[in-house]
Amino acid sequence: MLHRVIVPIALLAAIAYPMSGHSWTAFLAIVFMKALPVLGIILLLQAGQVSFGHALYFAVGAYTAGFVARDLGGGELVVLLLAGTVASLIAGLIVGAFVVRYRYIFFAMLNLAFSMVLYSLLEKFFHITGGSDGLRIDRPTVLGLSLDRAEFETILYYVALAILAVSLIGVHRFLDSPTGHALKAIKTNETRIEYLGLSPRMILLRAYVVSATLAGLGGTLVGVFQGIATPDYAYWVRSGEFVFVAILGGTGHVLGAVAGSFVYEFIRANAAAYVGDTWQLTLGIVLLVIILFAPSGLIGLLNGRRRPAAADAEPAKRQPGTDQEVAR
Template identity: 55%
Template sequence: MRTGLIAFLLALLLLAGVPFYAGNITVFATMCIAKSLAVLGILVLVRADQVSFGHAMYFAIGAYAAAFLSTAYRDIDLTFLVLAAVAASLLAGLVVGLFVTRYRGIFFGMINLAFSMVLYSVLEKAFHLTGGSDGMRIRRPTFMGMEFKRGEFDLLMFYVVLAVAALCFVLVWRYLRSPLGQALRAVKTNETRLEYLGLSARRVLLVGYLVSAVLCGLGGVFMGTVQGLATPEHAFWSRSAELVFIAVLGGQGHVAGAFAGTVIFETVRTFAAAILHDSWQLILGVVLIGIILWAPGGLVELWHRARSARRSPPAAPATRSQTAEARK
């Protein structure tokens, strides 16, 4: 635990210095952190052995909440956009969650996918309300009543997203270690035993579902505000599959896997697109398949392997007597 805390603080300090030693990737780092919040939401559900192929709908809800509010109120504050995204994703998660938490396994994943595709169709077809496939512009909000130029706003967004993400990672870590979070793991192993303890498996899963929906909504509002745009593509099935893939890539064992997986995924995709514009998916696929085959537990497993290799002392050379005994 102490080692993990030190690693977390060092990573936080390293990220906080990005604008100073690598200012040209500040926006890229902000988008990675924002997407890692959505991946963190997927990891919460994976803890209960449930995979949602439609959680991108909450990503889109967060982005469109910011778009509608910034259109209606030109000088709205960033704080209100974030609160609105949290409220909208929480409400949508409650409505959908009351229905989907009745199911498990593939049915849970596919019903979420169905809701997501319904939302995608509405966003794309309701052109007069949502701008259709062109999406909606998200105006640059103020922060604490102050307006910022583009460069200043990018720097502000980086530190706001970093602070919110750090808080969310700590809260989710504590939640997963709490009795309620342990009950979420029990949904995976033995629901009947959980019911004998007096806990409703459906309610436990619903709480986890709401947590994941809010995290995806936060990722969506931050991503949309940084990009200045909300599009129906945010709710498309491929975005949901991308979030699940990153969660598997990062590893299910620790919340840090959400951020590590997102950084690796986005970095490989960016460089692959620069090297081979027309077939960047080929490079991305080969690299990521290699990582998953080498470490099925994701990047978290690689980290634990490296720590174990450093801690384990080298084997002492066998003496002649030991060798003779072994031959006998």
């Protein structure tokens, strides 16, 4: 497939890019960081579930890093990343234990509700969170070294790239495992999973916690990189952005998170420079074009696919003699 050729080339280019001296290092670092929560959305979409509240974990990661950095006077980068990751994992486990009981629109709206509750708390508790002004995150040390802004951004660039690469490989292997195949089966026939003696709720909960952890890790990286965490990190628009990017990049492959994040940030940065406040219109047009002419997203377009994965599988479901026909 085409991405097997493109991926190694793109990875080598990403590793070498900061050495070229160009000014897009910060832009690419943001792309890598925001691809993590999108990857979490793609993971849940394999089970046919969409979350409009994953900004909750994005904010949990960023604010946890901010609190730890404030208490430690800046702290260490590794400590902040670990703290944000663990906090989002715990939050995902608590919220997930409740929301995995529901499916489809109820699943989506419950996640949205939890996210908006956190948004309100971050806005109201001004003396703790900084309110709408946000919480400042002081620049941490890296292995005990205090770096200037340029050096710190370069380090974060490589950290984000390494974390994203490991996450992509990990999620890909997870989806190719028995648990991953069971997760996909939730979308088509959840009853069969129960017949096999497995719990659909537990399978979805595992995926949900992984998804929440990825979102929290992305939020931690973005918060540390920008030096601030604001309530907007938990707002529903942020959650919608993650879903938007997942559809744009393509939900049928983990690389859709990277492709969608890159195109989204590129259009937003350039459209905002030329068309001002109407950059959302440009993004909307791009998404409409993708939906109409490449429903499988950008990655599906690269692979030459014009139909969504569900449509490709439809003829097979109707073939006589299959296991599904026998069950009927």
